[in-house]
Amino acid sequence: MRFLWPVFAREFKSYFATPLAFVFIMIFLFAMGAFTFYLGHFYDNGVADLSVFFGYHPWLYLFLVPALAMRLWAEERRSGTMELLLTLPVPLWATVLGKFLAAWAFAGLALLLTFPIWITVNYLGNPDNGVILASYVGSFLMAGAYLSIGACVSSATSNQVIAFIISVVVCFLFTISGSSLVLDMVRGWAPLALVEAVSSFSFLVHFAAITSGVIDLRDLIFFFSLIGLFLYANTLIVDWRKGG
């Protein structure tokens, strides 16, 4: 904790040192609203729940979260602060985790600021607030999973644009791995167990399970172990590519 906090605090503040935080939150909220009300026909559905709103989260995160994560390591590498950061007496795991948690907290803040839509739906009807809470938890976990992928990719390059594009592609594969687009590619040659393994990596499937109102331990384990795995890979990549 004593190592984690300074790394976390610096990283979190750095989002607000530039217009990045403001721009990101504005676009995030605007896009959430636009998707929900125009594409999702929130009012026309006549149902007081937020399933339409949450249904668009994976697709928005797909582009917005890599944008949040791309600078985490690529920027350190480009500006040379990587050398400073890694020669300070901090264990590498604390640096990796502190940076990730800062980005995750920022994503959580953006998510919390969508609260007007929760007020709206409660004003209009009597939604199941338990389901909404579960969905928020699920959305936050999913954002963390996308972020861990973005952080890991960012640690492999000094170019933020490359980090962004590769993160989007990897996140996209994880998002839709339960769909026929991906499964058909695997199904032709792989044993059934592998096909099922691939489909079980789908963010959409796990997220849908949580937004139905049931926080299943398996879905929690899925998201947390995915985050752990990518942060571990992140640590290995930073350690391995220090000099380069």
Place this chain on the structure above:
Amino acid sequence: MIEIQNLTKRFGPVTAVTSLSLTVRPGEVLGFLGPNGAGKSTTMKMATGYLAPDEGSVRICGHDIVSDTLAAQQTLGYLPEGAPAYGEMTPRGFLHFIANIRQLTGEKARTAMDRAIAGAELGAVLDQPIETLSKGFRRRVGLAQAILHDPEVLILDEPTDGLDPNQKHAVRDLIRGMARDKTIIISTHLLEEVEAICTRAVIIDQGRIVADATPAELAARAPSGRLDDVFRQLTTRDTAVAGAAA
């Protein structure tokens, strides 16, 4: 105390540092000289735990940099090449971050920051973003970061690069003032700097030590009595040979 033994680093087919051994004791200010690409920065990166050596070992105050990295890094202040810092932060915010990460809090952090700010003469720019500062001020922010926790060992990669003559003078005074009880390595291109503040000069070329003596002894090796003649004589073998062949 810095003990470097048989340090070797290869980058693919290129050997940047070849079996380099060096011991620097408290009270010594060692000037690390060599042409560009001689292996100065690579050696410093290994000594501070940034790069892992392929062979050999480095001990900082008795702590092995590879197996006991954190303890070694705690006793160490390092100014990396180019004095990197977070551009969006102010010097005050940046030094505060360094203090926290070095586990200095409250009164201790304030004292340490005041001392480093005074030492590096940063008082005038404390609240301006680092990216808006001149090269000289940025270098001094890096220096303040390195001396913040009053470390026993200082490793400074080109501490006066980009400074004007007055600032160079101030930084040299600062280093000289700290030299009594600390172990200091500075790398530099400026031979006058070695003569001004170093008690010992090590010249490396192609990853090997080619000279290790006091600046005065080294200078005496050239008929002219000038250090830069010795430097050129020791580090231009290749060009001399190439010139002779042509």
